[in-house]
Amino acid sequence: MNEVTAFWVLAAISVIGALVAVRKRNLVHGVFALLVFFAGLAGLFLLLLAEFIAVVQILVYAGAVGILILFAIMLTDRVTGKDAFRVTSRGSFWGMIIALAVFLVILLPTIQGIPPTEDVKPKETVIEVSTVKQLGTHLIKPYIITIEVLALLLTAALIGAVTAAQGGRTTKKEENTE
Numbered sequence: 001m002n003e004v005t006a007f008w009v010l011a012a013i014s015v016i017g018a019l020v021a022v023r024k025r026n027l028v029h030g031v032f033a034l035l036v037f038f039a040g041l042a043g044l045f046l047l048l049l050a051e052f053i054a055v056v057q058i059l060v061y062a063g064a065v066g067i068l069i070l071f072a073i074m075l076t077d078r079v080t081g082k083d084a085f086r087v088t089s090r091g092s093f094w095g096m097i098i099a100l101a102v103f104l105v106i107l108l109p110t111i112q113g114i115p116p117t118e119d120v121k122p123k124e125t126v127i128e129v130s131t132v133k134q135l136g137t138h139l140i141k142p143y144i145i146t147i148e149v150l151a152l153l154l155t156a157a158l159i160g161a162v163t164a165a166q167g168g169r170t171t172k173k174e175e176n177t178e
Helices: 003-023 027-047 051-075 092-112 132-165
Strands: none
Touching: 003 027, 027 051, 051 132
């Protein structure tokens, strides 16, 4: 599969995932569709050879944000969202007109600002290619002590959250002495 085909497949997955996420009445199904969108977006980053951004996309958005939204939905009682708002078609014509106008205001300057492709000339020298390992080293090396302290602080916060969730009680197993 060539790059153009992979791009269109991943773009279609992303767009379909985003549309399904917006259109679903069931919030849990919407979150799963949002996770599909994030995965498609990570695939697009991989096509651009931005491996670090793709991994961050999966870990932060698909992992952390998706799970956070799922926990928020599960901790509330509204899953279907039927009582949240009433859907009416009053004003939808003007809403579409305004949305189209905003889209054109954003699209036209973007298209006009793109230079023609025949003016672009490749550079003679290749700039040093950085790897994910080098990027990680440059991000973490100066702040290693800070990261370790934050890890300890987050561990203490997690222990405190578990203790608070239990209501401060500890469970002791009673041994059966006979």
